[in-house]
Amino acid sequence: MFKLDEAKLQAVLKQLHQAIYNHERWHNDLIRTIICQQPHDHHDMAKDAHRRCRFGQWYYNDVPTEVRDHQAFLAIRTEHKHMHQLATQLLATAATKAAIAPHDYDAFANALDRLRLEIQTLSREIEESLYNHDPLTGALNRIGMLTSLRALHELVKRQVQQCCIAIMDLDHFKVINDSYGHAVGDKVLSASVRYLMDHLRPYDKVFRYGGEEFLISLPSTDLKAGHTMIERIREELGKPPLAFHGSKPIPLTVSFGLAMLDPEVNVEETIRRADKALYAAKSAGRNCSRKWDAVNSTPLA
Template sequence: MYRINREKLQAIIQELDQAMYNHSQWYQNIIRSLVCRLPFDHRDLADDAHRQCTFGQWYYHCSDAEIQQNKTFQSIRTEHRQTHQFVQKLLQASEKNKPVLPIDYDNFANAVERLRLNMQTLKYELEETLYNRDPLTGVSNRISMLSDLRKQMELIERHVETTVIAILDLDHFKQVNDSYGHPMGDTVLSEIAAFILQHLRAYDSIYRYGGEEFLIMMPHSDLDTATAIIERIREGVGNVRTRSSGGEPISVTVSAGLTQLREHQSIEAAIQSADKALYDAKLLGRNRVVVASS
């Protein structure tokens, strides 16, 4: 999951849409110049033409580090540069009034198609992340949670993965809404979600499970490792301070229930087990972590 806020993700998708449109216009102009034997933009012959074109200007100035690490985004770099290298051969032949060789045109056409596919894939990945986000907190929503948990369960059934889930609930959160109003409660909830997200491992996932409840999926974990992670988060949440409109610091605590996903167990049963452990944490006084009994 991309750890980018919703507004920034929307902006990146809009920029990508514009960059894709610009690339399409560039391609159409190249074909028109070749077919109609019209003058072409000689910047397309430059060694750094892939950086000068409008798509390249977006690509090489995309500042988000997480997007830059995306495998599809990195594949685009290779395909985009090759597209410009292949078109240079076509333009050089046209400039010298030589025939365009079929192999050179095929190389160009195939590179363009691969580039388009990578662009569409990147857009799909970004949009899937955006639409599977909870609009308030920015973390994944319940729909993507069930899908991800089922995929994880398939790995567990094949004995290639161990995974622990935790359900976290903010203690006495109704008091925050009653005392400061729901808008401030939303702010507190969003800041807690952001704190949790920042303190998970790169391959852990967090989902908004209910009103003030979150489910965390921790692959590559046994119960001891997962419990240590959630304990650190529990302690950290207690130190988060949100300022009310009057400047008063607002703090909350969190209770959590953990369980390990097991083969031949349904997702629903696993969630119920973690929920029962959360209930026990509440009964024991809140602000604590309880591991479900096996």
């Protein structure tokens, strides 16, 4: 997940596509130089050739910090530098008019393939952030929710891992909208979900389930650990305030319902269980969480 608004992420994707085009042109020129035995570009023989190509100029200079720190972006660095080192070796051999050994060319070609795979991965992840996420909150949209949960459910059925899910609801959100207006309500919604995602693990997922309700998947987590994690987030969320009306802080609390993905029932039933646990949390006065006890078919504190 990239912590950038839609306009900035669109700009990054456009720049990436231009950088990919520049990389393709660089590669075509390199092959032409070697095959046609033409003079090489002196930038390609420099120790920092990976910084001098137009792709490298974009990669090292023009990328927002929010993208620069992302794992998919970082993975490109090593492959790009290594590919340029191998390209320099090919050009050095070609300059002597000697034949390039097949294993040297294969090493370059393999490094090129690995680099392009990393670039494609970054591009896909940016596109996923743009097109598969709720634009207001940054949470995943509902379209892929069941698909993701069913994939986790298959792992549960095969006893590969456990998985806890939780549904979060912002308490008295209608009152916030009615009292301060929908623009402020949107800020509260966005800030609370951002806080939630910032305090989950990288592989946990947050989906916008509907309105002010969000579904969270917690892979490799049992009910006790999931409840501990959710309670920590619930107690800290809103301290300090996430949104203000003028200089006045807007109070915010949230309620949660939790349930385990059960190998004996389908995903939809697990969601219903979490929803019933959430209803129990609301009935208990809100600003709390409740767990679904599958043995006794009842919510528990």
